Amino acid sequence: MGEVNLHGEWSSPFSYRVIWALKLKAIEFEYIEEDLSNKSPLLLQYNPIYKKIPVLVHGGKPISESMIILEYIEETWPKNPLLLPSDSFERAMARFWIKFSEEKGPTIWKIFVTSGEEQEKVKNESLEILRTIEEKGLGEKKFFGGENIDLLDLAFGWMPYWLGVIEEILGLKLLEADKFPRLHAWIKNFKQVSIIKDNPPDRDRMLIHFSSLREKLLH
């Protein structure tokens, strides 16, 4: 079917989504770590418009944009396991929440790159976003995908790891356990899934890396 390569970056939640999807489907792939301050000519050739990671290359054909890559993986290697609902309405619901995660994620990231009054404002917006996800997105389910994780859980994969890193560096707690019990339970369950457990991002390295990023941003 063709060789699979993934151009990614060690600290990127977008990169990790693809790694997790490929591993869940037991797809063999070669991983190429990109230095974002010195992008490879191949990356620039494969993603000339955005020049970003991740890029999946299958049989020499590049696909960019992480959620588009995930849908491509799901369609090219269907089942084993199924990563989107088979019912078209449920699938539309999953895509709705994937889009929500994509659109609202940047707001939460803004907490990391702001301070003072602006940060306070973004923090409040973020709490609302998390409230919506908790109540309307996840609801009573174990995973966003139901009994097992699916693409939607991967789309929210920034929450179990990256949000915690931001909270620790900034010394603030956004996702308090008593205020967001369902999301807390989900995070615990997500991290227990064997593929995720066996392929976590490097938290310690991220703490150092993002700390110094925060320093630079504030000066």
Add this chain to the structure above:
Amino acid sequence: MEGENEVKLHGMWASTYSKRVELALRVKGIPYEYIEEDLRNKSPLLLQYNSVYKKVPVLVHNGKPITESYIILEYIDETWQNGPRLLPQDPYQRAQIRFWASFIQQQLFGSFYKLISSNGEEQEKAVEEVFEKMNVLEKGMKELLPEGVPEVDGNNSGVLDILVTATFGPYKAHEEVFGLKVLDPEKYPLLFSWVQKLNEIPLVKGVLPPHDKLVALLQFIKQNDLKPSS
């Protein structure tokens, strides 16, 4: 499966997102009931169906609401398998179309929005950005369609045709109100000729907003410095 197949669309006559869904329903030959929403006075049903964003369009199929226009297009294609396919079967081609749909939405619309909501020097920058993005789109479409735009009619239109129509179909109204030629035939010959072809299709003519009515609305929005929203 037997039983009712009730389709309703909550839309707004000038909304490009709403038009996408109307075009898709008509291309597929799906009968539907259309409910015009007054965006300044949204119906309780709309607010219930789309409690997260409170926007149009919302497609309601047998009582179940689907929101977000592009997601609705894919839902329509997957649910009604008779009639023309809006998306190709091949996963790589589907990925390419999704890439361009996302580009139109985030990059192009993002820069249109900046254009109409800025002034002076900021607006000049916004104009540059619009032309840059249009360039990227033109180039991308040339690569995607190396043999040029295929002959389109109401029976073989796909998602890209629908997106191009809904976005650029009313270009004359946009030019008249904003005084800027975005769909320039010399800069973007493929996009321009594509829009001309699409605008000739009776199905498209029947869906696109009436020119004068749209001009009046856009003038109103511009004069009152309103933000366009669905």
